[in-house]
Amino acid sequence: MRISVFGTGYVGTVVAVALAETGNDVMCVDTDEKRLTMLREGRLPFHEPGVLEYLQRNIREGRLTFTSSAEEGVRYGEVLFVAVGTPQGDDGLTDLGALKEVFRSIGRFANSRKVVAIKSTVPVGTAREMKKMLEEMRKDVEFSVVSNPEFMKEGAALADFTKPARVVIGTTDEYARQIMTELYEPFMRVSKRVFFCNNETAEMIKYASNAFLATKISFINEIANICERVGADVNQVRLAVGADPRIGAQFLFPGVGFGGSCLPKDLNSLIAQAKKAGYTPSLLDSVRSVNEKQWKWLVAKIEAHFKGNLKGLKSALWGLSFKPETDDIRESPALKIATALLEKGVKISAYDPVAIPNAKKVLGDSVEYGKGMYDVLEGADMLVVVTEWLEFRHPDFGRMHSLMRQPV
Ligand code: NAD
Numbered sequence: 001m002r003i004s005v006f007g008t009g010y011v012g013t014v015v016a017v018a019l020a021e022t023g024n025d026v027m028c029v030d031t032d033e034k035r036l037t038m039l040r041e042g043r044l045p046f047h048e049p050g051v052l053e054y055l056q057r058n059i060r061e062g063r064l065t066f067t068s069s070a071e072e073g074v075r076y077g078e079v080l081f082v083a084v085g086t087p088q089g090d091d092g093l094t095d096l097g098a099l100k101e102v103f104r105s106i107g108r109f110a111n112s113r114k115v116v117a118i119k120s121t122v123p124v125g126t127a128r129e130m131k132k133m134l135e136e137m138r139k140d141v142e143f144s145v146v147s148n149p150e151f152m153k154e155g156a157a158l159a160d161f162t163k164p165a166r167v168v169i170g171t172t173d174e175y176a177r178q179i180m181t182e183l184y185e186p187f188m189r190v191s192k193r194v195f196f197c198n199n200e201t202a203e204m205i206k207y208a209s210n211a212f213l214a215t216k217i218s219f220i221n222e223i224a225n226i227c228e229r230v231g232a233d234v235n236q237v238r239l240a241v242g243a244d245p246r247i248g249a250q251f252l253f254p255g256v257g258f259g260g261s262c263l264p265k266d267l268n269s270l271i272a273q274a275k276k277a278g279y280t281p282s283l284l285d286s287v288r289s290v291n292e293k294q295w296k297w298l299v300a301k302i303e304a305h306f307k308g309n310l311k312g313l314k315s316a317l318w319g320l321s322f323k324p325e326t327d328d329i330r331e332s333p334a335l336k337i338a339t340a341l342l343e344k345g346v347k348i349s350a351y352d353p354v355a356i357p358n359a360k361k362v363l364g365d366s367v368e369y370g371k372g373m374y375d376v377l378e379g380a381d382m383l384v385v386v387t388e389w390l391e392f393r394h395p396d397f398g399r400m401h402s403l404m405r406q407p408v
Pocket residue numbers: 006007008009010011012029030031032035083084085086098099101102119120121122150151152153154261262
């Protein structure tokens with residue numbers, strides 16, 4: 001099948017290479033020329049395990065092409081995946097600027113029947129609104145708009161896309177349903193969990209899933225905060241609680257709160273959508289407020305330990321990305337903690353296996369960056385560990401002790 005994918009970010013690139021790998025001809029469309037040049041040359045503009053090999057193989061085989069021309073992209077594909085960014089806009093609502101721009105191009109340039117699959121996370125009602133817009137723009141072309149939310153995790157995106165726990169296909173259009181089923185068929189060997197529903201339900205499934213994951217994280221963080229005050233060990237608590245199959249062990253790790261490009265903005269968007277619809281989502285409001293406070297506890301603990309005298313101290317920082325196996329630093333608690341410590345006069349020397357280039361774009365030269373995890377410990381008064389990269393899990397404590405000024 002001929003497919004165009006709009007947006008070559010984490011999601012669009014993974015969707016494109018995986019669909020090319022299963023024999024489709026895929027054209028990637030983006031407005032960012034620099035990104036397109038890198039991709040054309042077989043280089044990835046971000047860190048995502050396994051994707052590079054698929055990218056290079058499918059370029060070699062002639063199944064992956066790249067363009068910045070929306071017209072070319074719209075004309076090329078029988079199926080058009082839209083995977084552009086949908087960042088947070090005003091009042092927590094979603095900024096649909098990029099998505100609408102793609103839809104306007106589809107309306108302008110469509111030359112034959114198109115199935116448009118929205119992969120971006122969009123507020124409930126968006127697919128219906130976009131379909132109406134296309135129909136108003138063009139009476140001579142038939143369009144199907146499918147809500148096809150994506151559930152991949154950065155760091156394991158390719159595996160999640162090619163062996164999905166579930167696929168949600170939101171459409172009531174039989175033609176689109178058949179095409180989407182055919183496209184996903186190669187990825188359905190392990191599980192055939194495809195959920196067909198209408199656009200609105202599919203859009204809500206994505207928000208409800210992320211809101212639930214966020215709830216689990218804020219839940220265990222709240223339990224951890226209580227544990228600390230009453231003498232219980234939250235690690236033992238989470239293991240025993242998570243052993244109950246009704247609860248499950250995943251996403252029950254206490255820490256500095258969730259970040260990333262999805263959970264915070266999707267939770268905010270769902271809260272804003274609920275309020276706009278006249279409902280106050282008090283549970284979701286609390287999930288957010290626990291998270292907003294969580295990273296601050298760590299800073300407060302550091303201040304308490306040093307009795308408020310932080311000025312002039314040096315802190316090493318391990319981890320900058322919002323979670324391991326990614327270079328994504330959007331909404332990363334590590335950056336918030338670094339900024340708070342800098343404001344208190346702490347000098348910071350940071351290390352992350354892959355996220356330093358992205359972190360530099362935000363923190364600039366306010367922070368020193370080390371080449372290795374032990375490099376940054378030299379003369380440090382404390383080490384703050386924020387991202388659970390595998391390499392930080394069993395460090396050489398003797399070496400750390402000999403390098404640090406204070407072993408905190
Ligand atoms: P991203 O910011 O990494 O990439 C978005 C890309 O879209 C950029 O390359 C940008 O240049 C491009 N773009 C912007 N306007 C464009 C236009 N008019 N035409 C073509 N390209 C355009 O975003 P992402 O992390 O891949 O997320 C994309 C969507 O998928 C978002 O809605 C996000 O919420 C959702 N999502 C993300 C993840 C994730 O783990 N990152 C998981 C599930 C869903």
